[in-house]
Amino acid sequence: MRRLLLALPFALLPLAIAQAASHDHDHDEPGHVEGGSLDAHEHGAAQLNALLDGQRLELELESPAMNLVGFEHAPSSAADRAKVAAVRRQLGQPQELFGLAAGDCVVATQELESALFETEQHDASEHSEIHAHYRLDCQQPGELQQLDLSELFKRFPATEKIQVQLIGPNGQQGVELTPAKATLDF
Numbered sequence: 001m002r003r004l005l006l007a008l009p010f011a012l013l014p015l016a017i018a019q020a021a022s023h024d025h026d027h028d029e030p031g032h033v034e035g036g037s038l039d040a041h042e043h044g045a046a047q048l049n050a051l052l053d054g055q056r057l058e059l060e061l062e063s064p065a066m067n068l069v070g071f072e073h074a075p076s077s078a079a080d081r082a083k084v085a086a087v088r089r090q091l092g093q094p095q096e097l098f099g100l101a102a103g104d105c106v107v108a109t110q111e112l113e114s115a116l117f118e119t120e121q122h123d124a125s126e127h128s129e130i131h132a133h134y135r136l137d138c139q140q141p142g143e144l145q146q147l148d149l150s151e152l153f154k155r156f157p158a159t160e161k162i163q164v165q166l167i168g169p170n171g172q173q174g175v176e177l178t179p180a181k182a183t184l185d186f
């Protein structure tokens, strides 16, 4: 059962596949859209996958950069770069963003990926996304009652809805969270 649970998320999560496809995508090649990935990029909408397995909590957030930064072009001014840096700092605080004060969790690893974080320039007309992947170790996972995205919605008000897939002690749930309904029980 444990092995099955561990294997599930990456089979279930279309994000991992979409992410891999977008990374393989040749930006200079026109008219080549794999798997309808443009449909998945809707400004205002984001996706969050969460897995709580024993003391391990994994979170994977995929969002149009527009929702978090307010633009998707390569940073071209000092103000742009400052904005991107501020967003990176905020994304480095998953306990605050996802309402994880309980559970005695510490961040074991985190990865923040976006074309906006790279120095290499990209096509100005291209959409950009931000991908954040966190792994937390929670000493008291039984005290984790819920995900609470209130702080995320507050800090990034251009984010209107987040499609959440959660796998926890009570099984799998798929729910759309909004500023008006920002919590989901584990």
Ligand SMILES: [Zn+2]
Pocket: 041, 043, 064, 065, 066, 072, 127, 128
């Ligand atoms: Zn976009």
